Amino acid sequence: MGKIDGFQQLDAWQEAHAQKELLAQAETVGKILNGLIASTERRRAAPLIPTPYSILPNPHPLLRGGNMQPKLITLTINGRTHQVALRPNVTLLHALRDLGYTDVKNGCEKGDCGACAVLLNGRAVNSCLVLAWQADGAEITTAAGLGTVDRPHPIQEALADSGGVQCGFCIPGIVVSAKALLDRNPNPTEEEIREAISGNLCRCTGYTLIVEGIRRIIESKNQ
């Protein structure tokens, strides 16, 4: 009987110990939950702090420039005039794409790839390295302003015919660079062609067919 009492006491002790453990765990979980609820309420009550532009991958135009004051500027793009209020740190690349000129490609945003090239008053520039304010009053021409699918520019046609277009991402920038080259030098050598497009990265073609396409335009003009 005494032995059975001992087992019963042990069971009772174990049960009490288990309950105590459970109560302690429940208390810990309760504290964590209360902490979470309190922090959620604090966050809801706190004023909204705008996220800095630099850490947003593709920020909304309204967030670009933080508290800097916008200025009304005039951009003439492919012959069409736009008046837009932009903050000083908006690049020409972002302004163009926000206005719908998505043929201007956004590759690197740091001047490495040439995908964003446009003609600014006839000169090829990387629009990611130009502030929109710097283009105030200037004439901007994008690849789509040179030619369209229905009415391609001879450079676009020659690149397509030569097989120099694969995925096509680099092509608007290459068309712009080639146009700037041929405008200032109608008879460039192969070396000059390669130099003119050296700022345009193409991950597909190996450049040979692109250079071939540009050479075809020169040859057809000289015939």
Ligand code: FES
């Ligand atoms: S996006 Fe401008 S050079 Fe790459």
Ligand code: FES
């Ligand atoms: S054709 Fe694909 S990057 Fe040039």
